[in-house]
Amino acid sequence: EAGVAQSPRYKIIEKRQSVAFWCNPISGHATLYWYQQILGQGPKLLIQFQNNGVVDDSQLPKDRFSAERLKGVDSTLKIQPAKLEDSAVYLCASSLVGENNEQFFGPGTRLTVL
Amino acid sequence: QKEVEQNSGPLSVPEGAIASLNCTYSDRGSQSFFWYRQYSGKSPELIMSIYSNGDKEDGRFTAQLNKASQYVSLLIRDSQPSDSATYLCAVMTFGNEKLTFGTGTRLTIIP
Numbered sequence: 001e002a003g004v005a006q007s008p009r010y011k012i013i014e015k016r017q018s019v020a021f022w023c024n025p026i027s028g029h030a031t032l033y034w035y036q037q038i039l040g041q042g043p044k045l046l047i048q049f050q051n052n053g054v055v056d057d058s059q060l061p062k063d064r065f066s067a068e069r070l071k072g073v074d075s076t077l078k079i080q081p082a083k084l085e086d087s088a089v090y091l092c093a094s095s096l097v098g099e100n101n102e103q104f105f106g107p108g109t110r111l112t113v114l
Numbered sequence: 115q116k117e118v119e120q121n122s123g124p125l126s127v128p129e130g131a132i133a134s135l136n137c138t139y140s141d142r143g144s145q146s147f148f149w150y151r152q153y154s155g156k157s158p159e160l161i162m163s164i165y166s167n168g169d170k171e172d173g174r175f176t177a178q179l180n181k182a183s184q185y186v187s188l189l190i191r192d193s194q195p196s197d198s199a200t201y202l203c204a205v206m207t208f209g210n211e212k213l214t215f216g217t218g219t220r221l222t223i224i225p
Contacts, residue, residue: 031211033213040217041217041218042118042202042204042215042216042217042218043158043202043213043215044215045212045213045214048211048212055210055211056210056212089157091157091158095211100145100146100163100206101211102148102160102163103148103160103213104160105150105157105158105159105160106157107156107157108157
């Protein structure tokens with residue numbers, strides 16, 4: 001079974017530029033998550049989708065971050081404009097629907113904002 | 115008070131010994147508990163999940179949960195150098211599927 005796919009793996013941009021990340025979840029996983037992991041910290045949830053609907057985006061900085069999952073499969077996360085403090089690893093995870101279902105992570109995208 | 119607390123370490127354990135990793139959580143509504151292993155530069159990998167009080171064993175790993183004390187732990191028996199990583203405790207609260215992570219404990223197994 002293929003895991004969660006993400007691209008790109010690395011991205012370096014200057015502040016105020018925009019950037020987009022892509023995620024393809026495990027086949028059959030209706031729930032998709034985007035996390036931000038800053039060095040030395042645990043992952044922090046940015047947004048959770050179930051199919052193509054948003055379940056939780058309470059910690060998404062909506063003035064600069066946006067995410068979509070138009071067909072209930074792939075998802076994109078965008079940052080515009082980027083700030084220095086957005087330097088982090090952006091992790092995508094997916095799970096089956098259900099409260100005890102385990103989440104599986106993709107390899108992540110390491111973003112450096114200069 | 116942080117929602118999920120872990121000792122950041124580093125925790126150093128001799129090869130072959132038992133490594134004990136601890137985690138406390140603040141929300142009594144928490145119902146599902148997970149341990150992830152994260153190697154440097156890699157993404158978190160799920161190694162254990164536990165939902166009810168008591169012990170759950172999987173190979174060299176044992177997860178222990180005590181909901182009354184709001185405490186979950188991970189024991190690694192016969193520690194190997196390949197176990198050297200950061201271990202993240204994650205907690206899911208009843209009513210949603212959101213995981214709240216601790217900051218992780220860095221474990222080093224000394225050959």
